[in-house]
Amino acid sequence: MISLRFYGTIANDPDHPEWNEDYFECDDESSIRKCALSDGASVSFSPRTWARLLVESYLANGAVNSGWLVDAQARLDAQYDRATFDLLDEIGAFEQGSYASLIGLSVDGDNRTLSITGIGDSILAIVNHASLVCIASFPYTQSSQFHASPLLLPSLAKHNSTVFSNETAPSFTLAKNLDDLRDCVILLMTDAIGAWFMRSIEDADERWKELLDIESKEEFKTLVVGERETHRLRVDDTTLVVLDHAIS
């Protein structure tokens, strides 16, 4: 059984949490079957709305493919009232568009499978809580991958082929046997904290282990603000989700 141990998010500007463009949701905190985290890209017309719609779409249907994306795009279009748009709204919505990452997981208890979908630079990491070893991360496996421009889910259909070409689609999913994840903790992270986490593991500085002990939003805020001040953590909307996995 997978349950939500901790969820915290700190906006780029902590004084303006309403400007946070990350979005997380799960179906049942005590027994998760599906959850997802999305990070609306800064250079987007409606980043938070797009992130929320992607997460809601994932919770409704975890089969992420081109048809799924088209449905999500239609839902975003339905949010807009074009009669109220000025010229810059038109350009923003229909030329610029919105972009977001997505990391989602689905639990299939019957088949003892954890299915992970990851598109972009929000990541999932699986940590053995007993040995304190990160045994897998997805879709990124190295901190250097955060330096490249991420592939993101677009709100404009004209960009869909950049994501769902035949060449790229299979790399978006990963399946894990739940029985192999005994004593594991699953972390979901948006890019700033994800890059920090990966770098900490690569540098063997042990800082990443602090994420496992965070129990309150205040503790998380203290860590984020402190690491931003040292420039180890990039200033960006920062979200951490910690999930416990108990073998049932």
Place this chain on the structure above:
Amino acid sequence: MPYEQEIGENRPTCYLFVIDQSGSMDEMTDRGVSKANFVADVTNKTIQQFITACRVKEGDTTRVKNRYDIGILGYGNDSIGSGFGHGLSSKIIWPLSDIGNPENYHAEERTVKESDGQGGVIDVPKKFPVWYQPKSSGNTPMRAALTKAAELLVEWCDAHPENYPPTLIHVTDGQSTDGDPEQVATAIRQLHTSDGECLFFNLHVSSTSGETLWFPLSEESLPDTHAKLLFRMSSTIPEKMVQYATAHGIANVNPNARFFAYKAGIEMIVKFYDIGTRANQNR
């Protein structure tokens, strides 16, 4: 390392476009549009891109992230002044949220060619936001314009001592008619924040394409004293922009080269603006 400061609403940077509006800017390019009109189009497109990169609409709420202050300073015909029109003409540098206010630009309708979906091309009316109107008359008071730019950038650096330093993009097709501007340009390049010295990029525009000299490494490669002067007035290209230049297909840019293009035709003008306004990933 200079030019590393993150650009955000708490730490905006500044782009100041200093545009030659002298009479020679009305020369037609080989694409049938005057140099002044084409520079105006690229300037307006660049401002639009800054705004769309920073303008967010969530539900009924619209917000512009003020990551950039943008200025336009025009000079020509013995005068210098704000290149903005509408409600922005009283000042030269404005925060992005004011520039994005619908009262401060007008929509210009033009005809563009688009695919008809069946292998053909059709003319379609399309509206563009316009902040800067082209002008072209009289002489070239470059020295006075750069002196004014220096005053503005001193003020900006004093107000933003820790931010990514301002970038001045100077667009001209001719030679100064009010004295040697080199000393002023040197002073501008010495202005700084804690993140580095002001960046001074020079774009010399030409009515013909195909002769551009890009990012020269030394004066010796340049054909005349005017080109050599603009070279000396230009900053060294920042390291990150070497990557953007390479991405634009400009090969073998030396990291010690100056951010200067000589005799740029219209395609090169577009590239110059694009590379020169990429201080970070936000654009």
